[in-house]
Amino acid sequence: MTLVPVVVCLVSVAGNGAGLLFAIAGALAALVGVELGRRLVLGVGVAGLFASVLIVGVAGYDPAFVAVAGIAALLTWDIADHAISIARQLGTGPDRRRLLLAHSAGSVIVAVGALAVVLVGFSVTPRDLPLLAVVLLLAGLLALVPALRIGR
Amino acid sequence: MTGQREMLSDAAEESAFEEDVETEQRIEPFISPVIGAIGSLLVGVGFVVVWKPSLVGTSTEYLAVYAISVVAIIAGIWYSYRRTFASVSESTPPTVEARSTTSVPGSTFDRLLRGPFPSQGDRIKARRRVSKRLRQATIDVLDSTSTDRDASSIEAALSAGTWTDDPMAGDFFAEEATERTLRDRIENVRLGRPNLFVLSVERVVGELADRYLPDRATDWYNSPETSANTRRRSTFGTVRSTGRWRGLGAIALLAIGLGAGLGKPGLLLVAGPLLLVVGYAAMDVEPPQSITIERTVEPTDPDPGERVQVRVDVHNDSGRWVPDLRIVDGVPAGMTVADGSPRHGTVLRPGASTWFEYSVQAERGTHTFESAYTITRNLSGSIERTFRTATEGDRAITYRLQPDFEATFPLRQQASSHVGRVLTDVGGSGLEFHSVREYRSGDPLSRIDWNRAAQGQGLATLQFREERSATVVLLLDTRAAAYVAPDEEAPSAVDRTVQAAADVFRALLNSDDRVGMAALSPRGCWLPPGAGHVHWARAEALFAKDPAFSTQPPTQAFHPHVRLPKLRKRLPSDAQIVMFSPLCDDESSSIARQLQAHGYPMTVISPDPTSDGTVGQTVGRIERKLRLSTLRKADARVVDWQPAERLALAFDRAQRRWSR
Numbered sequence: 001m002t003l004v005p006v007v008v009c010l011v012s013v014a015g016n017g018a019g020l021l022f023a024i025a026g027a028l029a030a031l032v033g034v035e036l037g038r039r040l041v042l043g044v045g046v047a048g049l050f051a052s053v054l055i056v057g058v059a060g061y062d063p064a065f066v067a068v069a070g071i072a073a074l075l076t077w078d079i080a081d082h083a084i085s086i087a088r089q090l091g092t093g094p095d096r097r098r099l100l101l102a103h104s105a106g107s108v109i110v111a112v113g114a115l116a117v118v119l120v121g122f123s124v125t126p127r128d129l130p131l132l133a134v135v136l137l138l139a140g141l142l143a144l145v146p147a148l149r150i151g152r
Numbered sequence: 153m154t155g156q157r158e159m160l161s162d163a164a165e166e167s168a169f170e171e172d173v174e175t176e177q178r179i180e181p182f183i184s185p186v187i188g189a190i191g192s193l194l195v196g197v198g199f200v201v202v203w204k205p206s207l208v209g210t211s212t213e214y215l216a217v218y219a220i221s222v223v224a225i226i227a228g229i230w231y232s233y234r235r236t237f238a239s240v241s242e243s244t245p246p247t248v249e250a251r252s253t254t255s256v257p258g259s260t261f262d263r264l265l266r267g268p269f270p271s272q273g274d275r276i277k278a279r280r281r282v283s284k285r286l287r288q289a290t291i292d293v294l295d296s297t298s299t300d301r302d303a304s305s306i307e308a309a310l311s312a313g314t315w316t317d318d319p320m321a322g323d324f325f326a327e328e329a330t331e332r333t334l335r336d337r338i339e340n341v342r343l344g345r346p347n348l349f350v351l352s353v354e355r356v357v358g359e360l361a362d363r364y365l366p367d368r369a370t371d372w373y374n375s376p377e378t379s380a381n382t383r384r385r386s387t388f389g390t391v392r393s394t395g396r397w398r399g400l401g402a403i404a405l406l407a408i409g410l411g412a413g414l415g416k417p418g419l420l421l422v423a424g425p426l427l428l429v430v431g432y433a434a435m436d437v438e439p440p441q442s443i444t445i446e447r448t449v450e451p452t453d454p455d456p457g458e459r460v461q462v463r464v465d466v467h468n469d470s471g472r473w474v475p476d477l478r479i480v481d482g483v484p485a486g487m488t489v490a491d492g493s494p495r496h497g498t499v500l501r502p503g504a505s506t507w508f509e510y511s512v513q514a515e516r517g518t519h520t521f522e523s524a525y526t527i528t529r530n531l532s533g534s535i536e537r538t539f540r541t542a543t544e545g546d547r548a549i550t551y552r553l554q555p556d557f558e559a560t561f562p563l564r565q566q567a568s569s570h571v572g573r574v575l576t577d578v579g580g581s582g583l584e585f586h587s588v589r590e591y592r593s594g595d596p597l598s599r600i601d602w603n604r605a606a607q608g609q610g611l612a613t614l615q616f617r618e619e620r621s622a623t624v625v626l627l628l629d630t631r632a633a634a635y636v637a638p639d640e641e642a643p644s645a646v647d648r649t650v651q652a653a654a655d656v657f658r659a660l661l662n663s664d665d666r667v668g669m670a671a672l673s674p675r676g677c678w679l680p681p682g683a684g685h686v687h688w689a690r691a692e693a694l695f696a697k698d699p700a701f702s703t704q705p706p707t708q709a710f711h712p713h714v715r716l717p718k719l720r721k722r723l724p725s726d727a728q729i730v731m732f733s734p735l736c737d738d739e740s741s742s743i744a745r746q747l748q749a750h751g752y753p754m755t756v757i758s759p760d761p762t763s764d765g766t767v768g769q770t771v772g773r774i775e776r777k778l779r780l781s782t783l784r785k786a787d788a789r790v791v792d793w794q795p796a797e798r799l800a801l802a803f804d805r806a807q808r809r810w811s812r
Binding site for chain 1: 187188190191192193194195196197198199201202216217220221223224227231239240242243244245394396400401403404405406407408410411412414416417418419420421422423424425426427428429430431432434475476478480493495496497498499508527531532533
């Protein structure tokens with residue numbers, strides 16, 4: 001299950017050498033982390049994926065791809081962490097798949113929805129934005145992060 | 153006593169699961185309202201400016217953008233740094249599959265030897281206890297293996313280090329230890345041996361085992377160390393935030409900072425959906441709690457060792473979706489899961505039901521299920537609720553007793569005045585010839601020695617050995633220290649004791665003896681000697697259900713100076729005692745010797761629960777063998793009953809060395 005977002009993330013950043021390097025290392029660590037049931041290893045892997053996202057972003061890669069890669073890295077963490085949680089509390093077994101599927105479906109729908117909203121918003125925005133608008137948007141986002149205690 | 157204390161601490165750990173505090177933990181709201189409102193306002197105004205750029209002038213400085221970027225990057229780094237020290241918080245359900253109520257004899261010794269020690273002082277104390285216990289065992293072994301040695305020469309050999317050829321083992325008790333060379337020490341470190349003390353103890357125990365346990369098979373030098381006791385703080389009865397979304401904000405901040413500072417729209421686009429997803433997780437509702445569970449057990453009265461099928465039906469009463477439901481059924485401690493899993497995870501629609509099945513197994517006794525440990529989560533997994541669901545349906549399993557109706561038991565000679573089957577040395581009526589005496593008027597004609605009369609030597613009466621019944625009291629050691637087994641899977645000494653006691657009880661009733669029983673336990677149990685079917689029914693009920701014979705060790709301490717006088721008052725004066733005990737602590741052997749000294753002929757049936765997998769376990773085995781030997785010297789009959797051996801065979805083996 002974790003493989004899908006990992007692959008999506010890899011494909012999205014494939015155009016940049018350094019980014020791909022980080023992404024491959026991160027992807028491997030994440031997969032090993034899931035296999036071992038170790039959150040620390042998974043965390044390092046997902047951090048690697050996010051690092052690759054930031055790298056390709058800084059490199060000026062196509063914004064849509066960067067956003068997709070970011071969401072894929074997020075889903076990697078979400079699904080893999082959930083799988084580890086199930087394995088820890090219930091052990092592994094075929095009947096655990098239902099739980100993982102339900103959770104993953106919820107997350108994927110929300111994540112893809114969020115991505116779509118942002119991408120559509122981005123595509124309809126005029127290119128010559130007044131600077132103040134950008135500043136306000138950024139300041140707003142900046143304030144939102146600490147406000148969302150859960151993600152801090 | 154140490155063994156008992158160890159058992160108690162283990163038992164306390166088991167019951168910690170029961171005593172979880174049911175507190176509702178307050179969750180901090182996921183969204184801070186004031187900052188959230190300001191942020192939303194700014195975003196809103198930003199959008200307005202996007203659509204109507206004419207509303208503002210274009211003179212705004214680039215400076216603001218850079219300032220925001222720097223703040224965002226600093227905050228992002230700060231949050232990332234904090235995230236690296238946080239972990240996801242979730243409850244750990246109990247390991248119900250095989251909660252063992254027993255320990256292996258000698259595990260205290262292993263713990264004293266290898267730690268963990270809270271402080272240096274504890275380490276020194278532990279070493280002192282190890283040395284003392286080992287010294288006593290060595291003296292006893294030397295005393296019983298060599299005939300010519302007396303106490304003072306043994307002491308001398310110990311302090312001179314000459315009791316063994318192994319210099320390292322010899323040095324252990326020696327007053328002047330030979331200096332270890334640096335090379336030796338380096339060699340120890342290279343081999344990964346813990347340290348010199350542990351190594352010396354291993355050598356001493358190895359030496360003792362070679363002398364006293366000739367059939368030792370395992371080599372514990374290479375065996376893995378026994379697992380350390382980990383005490384987990386149980387977090388039950390709580391609603392908690394799992395914290396699995398932590399750190400996303402940090403990444404969003406870094407993306408905003410870098411994106412704004414370098415003018416890369418792609419990075420700003422990453423931050424948007426990330427924040428939206430976190431927002432979704434923050435708004436997610438608390439998971440519901442209304443789950444009902446019904447358990448069906450088939451059969452509820454199985455034969456000894458039989459598997460029991462358990463079916464658990466789960467129903468969602470909450471009227472809401474339960475997106476993530478995890479259940480760990482409360483399998484009784486002392487039962488092992490034989491097939492399937494008592495854990496189940498599923499998604500339940502409002503009003504929907506599901507079920508799962510598994511099977512459990514035990515040797516004997518009554519086992520009561522606990523209510524199921526339930527965990528629900530919301531869809532995003534941001535909140536986890538842990539609670540215990542009251543469970544309807546079957547709660548208990550009681551194993552039937554199946555005594556061996558063919559069994560016989562070799563009794564000692566002391567008998568009562570009732571007719572029975574124990575051959576006495578008293579002349580009278582019976583079958584086996586005893587003696588001839590002068591005729592007294594009133595002697596039955598059939599017993600007159602007519603051959604002698606025919607030879608003209610006058611009348612004489614034949615005497616036969618009288619057959620009488622015995623009064624037997626079975627004494628079952630079910631103190632906490634008796635809940636021991638060679639490994640966690642094996643039936644405990646108490647399990648074997650109860651089964652064997654039922655066999656012996658039945659056998660003695662069959663041979664017309666009067667049988668009673670008593671438990672050596674803080675929970676106490678007494679059945680006065682008696683005979684007949686009703687008596688058996690009473691005993692059977694006690695064996696199966698009395699708390700003194702429970703599969704759970706008692707938590708209170710046993711006080712022999714209170715219990716023993718009480719027992720002696722109840723014992724009939726002509727009773728003989730059959731004591732069942734693993735003899736894994738000094739208290740048990742001292743009780744046996746005291747009763748024997750009070751004139752009750754004693755037979756001790758000792759199920760062997762020892763193992764020799766580790767140094768401590770080997771010490772445990774040596775010490776138990778020494779206790780058996782002490783009891784034999786005190787004129788008690790001892791049956792050393794090996795695991796997986798039939799009791800009748802053990803009697804047979806033991807009888808060969810009994811003189812009477």
